[in-house]
Amino acid sequence: MTLKDSSLIEKKENQKGLDGLLQTKIIETKDTTYRIIAKNVSEYHFTVPFEVHDSERVEVGQIFSIKDKGLTFLARVIDIRHDSNYDGNWDTTFTGTQFFDQSQIFNRVIAEPLGCILEGKFKKCKTLPTKFSLVKRAEEYEFSFLQEVMGDIEIGYLRNGSMAVEQIPVSIHSTAIDHHIGIFATTGMGKSNFMKVFAASCMQLAARNESKFGLLIVDPHGEYLKGKGPVKGLMHLKRYSEGLVCYSIDRKNFSDPGVAELSISISEIEAGDLSVLYDWSAAQRDALEAIARVFESCWLERIQKPDGINKMVSEGFNATTMGVISRRIKNLLEKNRYIDPVRSSLPGIISNLQDGRVVLIDIPRMSEQSELFLLSILSRYILEKYKEESSVEQKNCLITIEEAQRVLGTGSNTYRFETIAREGRKFGVGLCAITQQPKLIDKQLLSQINTFVVMGLADRNDRVHLEESARHDLSSLDIEIQTLEKGEAIVSTLGIPFPVPAKIHSYEVYLKKLEKEGRTDERLVSGGRFKPIFD
Amino acid sequence: MKIIHMADSHLGFSSHNRVDKFGRNQFEEMVYKGFEEAIDKIIHLGPDAVVHAGDIFHNVRPRIRTLYVFKRCLEKLSEAGIPIIIISGNHDAPKSSSSTSPFVIFEGLRDVHIAHKAHYERFEVGDHLFHCIPFCLDPKDYLNEFGKIERSGQDVLVLHGLVEALKGKKLRTIGEHEIKDSMLKSDFDYIALGHYHGQVPISNNAWYSGSIEYFNFGESEDKKGILLRDLDRFEAQSISIRPRYMVNCQPIDCVGLSSIEIKEKLMEICSREVIQNMIVRINLKNVSRPAFKNIDYASFNRLKALALHLDLKVAFLDEQENRSEAIDKSNLHEEFAKFLKEEGECERIPRTIKEDAIAYGTGLLKKAVVAQNTEALDATQ
Incomplete structure (x- = not known):
């Protein structure tokens, strides 16, 4: 080939390239095939026809896939805007009822890249798709990589916009629980339903002897045990009842063979447990701290008697102070009938937690102070036992705290829970903090929580507070969190590469599913039984 | 109504390799003697009934001498007009089709009520109903059997097993079953518990009477004896049979x-x-x-x-601590499931049948282990 020939070829190629550039790229309006038009590695923009069928509408939270040669980029919609090729508002006629130039009008979809899939493996995006790459709704098979990274505690299905992807269950890793869990939602968004689903999955694992931790739920509303009306409780999950242990203070439940009467032995109460009950003065706190030293045993009984008060007075404490303490202790014992001279449920609670079961403490109609008092005793006892037996092979433990802002709030005097939040992980004890107001939770403590289940928060301050502490960056999900409907959640947890949109199972539906599954296997292995001769 | 609560007599237990002048195991004879002394003391106290909360015999096939001693004691109680309520425990309950319950011999005797058929039975003695749940074949059966109880207003529950509060004190004997906290209801006038060899209260209305004898060094600090319980006054009195030995x-x-x-x-x-x-x-x-x-x-x-x-x-001083863990035969199925999972991860098991293989194989192995263990226990003499 001569030099002339080669320069001619080059010229032709250049001309071809120029033609390509000048050629108009047309966005298809017949189907949902759209194309990337902007913007950078951390934000993709693509266009969507301004008018589509309802079924074709793009929603915040939907996941789209962008195929670009060997790479498949996944991106989640974080915002949708009206847009056009005109600056300002020139796209609309003066009357405001028509477009000025319909061919130049579109909707701009802003999406956040989740990552990209290369040869079936998911990884973070370090590049961006080529301009005008095809964008389409992600299909089920494209989420299959998620199955590989999901954990063992199923809570719902993957959600693509408002649609559940039933082929991809969303599950939290058992190994993440000692890094604490936060459940954040305003009233009515499905916190209780979530907890029951979570507990049911834990019961399933426990009954199969596959659980890696015990779950303690203290229920002040009496709704988890047997539910209310059509709403089912944990006891309705008969198939995995072996994984559940129930203690109650409600006499109505005592006749049930599966419900134990809750008791705390008087000897198991420490003076420090009383700190959550009242706002003690400095003098009263000093006296409480000294009680254990002055009375080696039976302090709770002895401090109620004149001899006991006198003994404390002889130690230099004020008689009035001791009188107040004594009177408050009498009130405490009067109000909390589960405090017993002998009997204690604590060893049973601990051993069941160590065995990986779900332990439900049903305390309906208990006052808030008494509830915190009980929770404080339980938490102390659990942490002590787990510390003592940290060398022994035992399953981890997750302690659930409703309205967690009461004990994990800035300036709360409930140091016990803070200790668990800060140190519990060393001993395999985690907290499951449930709250409607994450903004009231101490920021440092919030940063200790590595699994967030966010189920709709209307208050901006709550969202900002969470975003600033979350393990994953949730700031881009602000709009989605605002628009979450009942039962929808964003799950940010260890082991799953991005915050996963989830549709939490309805407990009643999940219950039916669990009751049905695996029956065939059971039948195969359960035939025949040794029968001794009794007659 | 006053009752005597006793348990864990383990008649037939022999140990320590020392024989008397007749060539009989000295400790075994001591156990018989202790039981007979207890019966004499009971007759002297004159309760309205005796409750034995399991493990009368040390094994499911007691020897003739053991049966004879027991029969003699039953006759003594019968002559004194004191009814006895007995349940089988993990040691003397049959667990396989190859063995027959030793208690069939004593059925039908006057004032002798025995629950030993692995299901709930109740006996009306005096003005109380005695609800008895003997050793059951499956730990899951206890709650079902417990669910059959209908209260009369004057009820005594008799159970054999380890309550959850004492879980750390497992005896680690085969067939050791757990008594759920949910069975220890406060509306029973009394709950007579057997299996744990120390005398301890679990709640105001639930006690382990403990055994009369010391069977191993782990029990050296335990309180031993029998209990006299006044069902109307909710009082329990400990009665010692012999000094600590x-x-x-x-x-x-x-x-x-x-x-x-x-x-x-x-x-x-x-x-x-x-x-x-x-x-x-x-x-x-x-x-x-x-x-x-x-x-x-x-x-x-x-x-x-x-x-x-x-x-x-x-x-x-130079002994190396043996840190290698002994194989726990009761958990073989878990080991097997773990092995299959690992094999599955290495794609040595086709993905389509992996879950089924694990579920089926694990279940089958668990059943085999349970069967083997129970057979082994029944065969022990």
């Missing part, structure tokens, strides 16, 4: 001690008064092997002959 001595640190010094220590502990007719364990720790080898045991052995049993537990 087991001593588990505090460990002696033998670091730097010569053979003579160790012997002196031993002789110091083993005074005639301390060990005569006693079961004693002496614990020596950090013992040098040469020093231990050179101990002159002549005088020590003479003293040893006075004891019912003297056990020398030695931990040598």
Whole structure:
């Protein structure tokens, strides 16, 4: 080939390239095939026809896939805007009822890249798709990589916009629980339903002897045990009842063979447990701290008697102070009938937690102070036992705290829970903090929580507070969190590469599913039984 | 109504390799004697009923002598007009088709009520109903059987197993079942528990009576005896049958001690008064092997002959702690499931059948392990 020939070829190629550039790229309006038009590695923009069928509408939270040669980029919609090729508002006629130039009008979809899939493996995006790459709704098979990274505690299905992807269950890793869990939602968004689903999955694992931790739920509303009306409780999950242990203070439940009467032995109460009950003065706190030293045993009984008060007075404490303490202790014992001279449920609670079961403490109609008092005793006892037996092979433990802002709030005097939040992980004890107001939770403590289940928060301050502490960056999900409907959640947890949109199972539906599954296997292995001769 | 609550007699238990002049195991005879003494004491106390909360016999195939002793005691109670309510425990309940319950021999005797058929039975004695849940074949059965109870207003529950509060004190015997906290209801007038050998209250209305005898050194600190319970006044009175005869001595640190010094220590502990007719364990720790080898045991052995049993537990200075975990046969199915999962991860099991293979295989193995264990227990003499 001569030099002339080669320069001619080059010229032709250049001309071809120029033609390509000048050629108009047309966005298809017949189907949902759209194309990337902007913007950078951390934000993709693509266009969507301004008018589509309802079924074709793009929603915040939907996941789209962008195929670009060997790479498949996944991106989640974080915002949708009206847009056009005109600056300002020139796209609309003066009357405001028509477009000025319909061919130049579109909707701009802003999406956040989740990552990209290369040869079936998911990884973070370090590049961006080529301009005008095809964008389409992600299909089920494209989420299959998620199955590989999901954990063992199923809570719902993957959600693509408002649609559940039933082929991809969303599950939290058992190994993440000692890094604490936060459940954040305003009233009515499905916190209780979530907890029951979570507990049911834990019961399933426990009954199969596959659980890696015990779950303690203290229920002040009496709704988890047997539910209310059509709403089912944990006891309705008969198939995995072996994984559940129930203690109650409600006499109505005592006749049930599966419900134990809750008791705390008087000897198991420490003076420090009383700190959550009242706002003690400095003098009263000093006296409480000294009680254990002055009375080696039976302090709770002895401090109620004149001899006991006198003994404390002889130690230099004020008689009035001791009188107040004594009177408050009498009130405490009067109000909390589960405090017993002998009997204690604590060893049973601990051993069941160590065995990986779900332990439900049903305390309906208990006052808030008494509830915190009980929770404080339980938490102390659990942490002590787990510390003592940290060398022994035992399953981890997750302690659930409703309205967690009461004990994990800035300036709360409930140091016990803070200790668990800060140190519990060393001993395999985690907290499951449930709250409607994450903004009231101490920021440092919030940063200790590595699994967030966010189920709709209307208050901006709550969202900002969470975003600033979350393990994953949730700031881009602000709009989605605002628009979450009942039962929808964003799950940010260890082991799953991005915050996963989830549709939490309805407990009643999940219950039916669990009751049905695996029956065939059971039948195969359960035939025949040794029968001794009794007659 | 007053009842005597006793449990865990373990008639037929023999140990310590010492025989009497008739060639009979001395400890076994001691157990019989203790039981007979207890029956005599009961007759003297004159309760309205006796409740035995499991493990009358040490095994499911008691020998003729064991059965004879028991029959003699039943006759004594019958003559005194004292009814007895008995449940089978994990030791004397049959668990396989190859064995028959020893209690069938005693069925139908006057004033003898025995629950031993692995299901709930109730007996009306005096003005109370005695709800009995004997040893059940499957731990899951207990709650189902418990659900069958209908209260009369004057109810006594009789159970054999380990309550959750004492879970840390497992006896680790085969067939040891757990009693759920949910079965310890406060509306029973009394809950008579058996299996744990120490005498302890679990709640105001639930007690372990404990055994009469000391069966192993783990029980050396336990309170022993029987209980007299007044069902109307909710009071329990402990009744001792014999003085404490087991001593588990505090460990002696033998670091730097010569053979003579160790012997002196031993002789110091083993005074005639301390060990005569006693079961004693002496614990020596950090013992040098040469020093231990050179101990002159002549005088020590003479003293040893006075004891019912003297056990020398030695931990040598150079002994390497064996940290390898023993295989827990009861968890073979878990090991198997783990193995299959690992195989599955290496794609040695097709993905389509992996879950089924694990579920089916694990279930089958679990069943086989349970069957083998129960057969083995029944065969024990």
